Amino acid sequence: MSNDDTLDPYDRRILDELTRDGRVSVTELARRIGLSKSPTQVRMQRLIAEGYVQGFSAVLDQARLGRTHIAFVEVKLTDTTEPALRAFNSAVCAIPEIEQCHMIAGAFDYLLKVRTSDIMAYRTILGERVSQLPHVGSTSTHVSMQAVKDQTL
Structure with a gap:
């Protein structure tokens, strides 16, 4: 896995945005970080491949599930x-x-x-x-x- 020092500001913004909303489209993600769609998609795939993003999951409403x-x-x-x-x-x-x-x-x-x-x-x-x-x-x-x-x- 790469060293954290190899992440540039765009990579860090991608990770921040994915943390807030893992279902964000690549187009919207690109808009939020100020890059075009293609480089954003390449960066996102690299971050996943290098293990910075380990997966995506849903945040469940535990109260509605009766598990409070x-x-x-x-x-x-x-x-x-x-x-x-x-x-x-x-x-x-x-x-x-x-x-x-x-x-x-x-x-x-x-x-x-x-x-x-x-x-x-x-x-x-x-x-x-x-x-x-x-x-x-x-x-x-x-x-x-x-x-x-x-x-x-």
């Missing part, structure tokens, strides 16, 4: 050898309610973002799925009261 409860879960493992970490990483990916999983350097090993419909649904996921993940020793839950900033919106 967010909990952050600190996870401490009983074993942090490479095989144990791989087992945990693999298993956590199979739980759809876990939106994010980050390995943390600090007082605990992982931080999970878990989205469910309500506290009872979360309790079920915690007890039946999260706590049963390989090598989980303990968990600590922090419930989100409000998302003040969310880059996906």
Whole structure:
């Protein structure tokens, strides 16, 4: 993958615009960044090919889907050898309610973002799925009261 220093101002503007609206047409994108359509399309394809753009996805209305409860879960493992970490990483990916999983350097090993419909649904996921993940020793839950900033919106 290319070094970030290879991006010029047009490339950065393309990335900014795609972050705001991944469905923008190439014609509209070209207008917004001040280039013609052909060079904009070539730049966009290069940014995708070089891995600066890893994909496009829809931002869902979680409230309409009935998934407004967010909990952050600190996870401490009983074993942090490479095989144990791989087992945990693999298993956590199979739980759809876990939106994010980050390995943390600090007082605990992982931080999970878990989205469910309500506290009872979360309790079920915690007890039946999260706590049963390989090598989980303990968990600590922090419930989100409000998302003040969310880059996906």
